Amino acid sequence: MYDPTELSLGSSDSPYFFPGRTSVTGQDGNLVRSDNSFMYVLPTSFGMTNFFYVSLGEHKNAAGSQNSNSKGNIYNYAAKFDYGKFSAMGSYLFRKFSPDGQDASWNNQYVNLAVSYDFGVTKPVVQFTKKFTNDETNSANFWMAQIGTSTPLFGGKWMISGSYMKDKTRSDADAWSLGTKYAYPLSKRTRIYGGVEAVFNDTNAGYAIEAGPDSSLHFNLGGNEYGTDYIGENAVQFFVGMSHQF
Numbered sequence: 001m002y003d004p005t006e007l008s009l010g011s012s013d014s015p016y017f018f019p020g021r022t023s024v025t026g027q028d029g030n031l032v033r034s035d036n037s038f039m040y041v042l043p044t045s046f047g048m049t050n051f052f053y054v055s056l057g058e059h060k061n062a063a064g065s066q067n068s069n070s071k072g073n074i075y076n077y078a079a080k081f082d083y084g085k086f087s088a089m090g091s092y093l094f095r096k097f098s099p100d101g102q103d104a105s106w107n108n109q110y111v112n113l114a115v116s117y118d119f120g121v122t123k124p125v126v127q128f129t130k131k132f133t134n135d136e137t138n139s140a141n142f143w144m145a146q147i148g149t150s151t152p153l154f155g156g157k158w159m160i161s162g163s164y165m166k167d168k169t170r171s172d173a174d175a176w177s178l179g180t181k182y183a184y185p186l187s188k189r190t191r192i193y194g195g196v197e198a199v200f201n202d203t204n205a206g207y208a209i210e211a212g213p214d215s216s217l218h219f220n221l222g223g224n225e226y227g228t229d230y231i232g233e234n235a236v237q238f239f240v241g242m243s244h245q246f
Contacts, residue, residue, distance in 0.1 A: 044082075091110070094108075112127070121152075123149060140167060145163065147163075155185070159183070206232065
């Protein structure tokens with residue numbers, strides 16, 4: 001909701017959504033799209049909107065039967081405040097994660113904060129995300145920050161952002177990234193776009209350029225969550241395209 005590019009091509013955050021122990025979603029890949037989910041949104045009052053969300057994991061244990069406990073469940077509360085051109089949102093998410101077909105489980109918690117202000121000539125945003133886990137062997141603690149802006153320009157929109165990922169579980173495994181994108185509407189439904197995105201990895205990090213958060217082929221497939229040839233390497237992607245809304 002706050003990423004300048006809506007977390008699509010050109011977003012400085014997207015390199016960190018590759019599923020794996022050290023990514024934003026960790027091994028919780030289904031955090032992007034979860035089954036059996038229910039959301040209740042309270043009516044907006046004095047600019048405040050409250051969101052309540054639950055997803056039932058239907059986890060299967062090692063014996064192949066479905067557990068009756070809460071393994072795999074997701075619980076989320078978020079609050080959004082809008083006042084004129086100012087907007088802010090906070091979110092807390094808890095998941096009792098367990099790989100399907102296994103009995104082991106661990107807890108992952110996420111806190112996210114975002115603030116933006118529309119100046120008219122440009123709309124800057126600052127975001128902060130922090131993850132807590134009680135099992136660093138299977139998951140990872142991190143914090144991530146993003147700053148960016150979107151600016152009306154020549155009839156289109158220019159988006160730019162920069163992010164930093166701090167791995168709190170391992171040393172020398174941080175990364176930072178930059179992304180920029182320009183989109184121009186040819187009509188109400190069709191637009192063309194182009195841009196560049198880059199990620200710079202520490203010695204023990206290997207984040208990749210994503211075509212959006214886990215929405216397309218990963219560009220560094222290999223023998224582990226990073227790809228064996230990408231540890232400590234940097235990556236740059238140039239892109240152009242056209243999108244049409246039916």
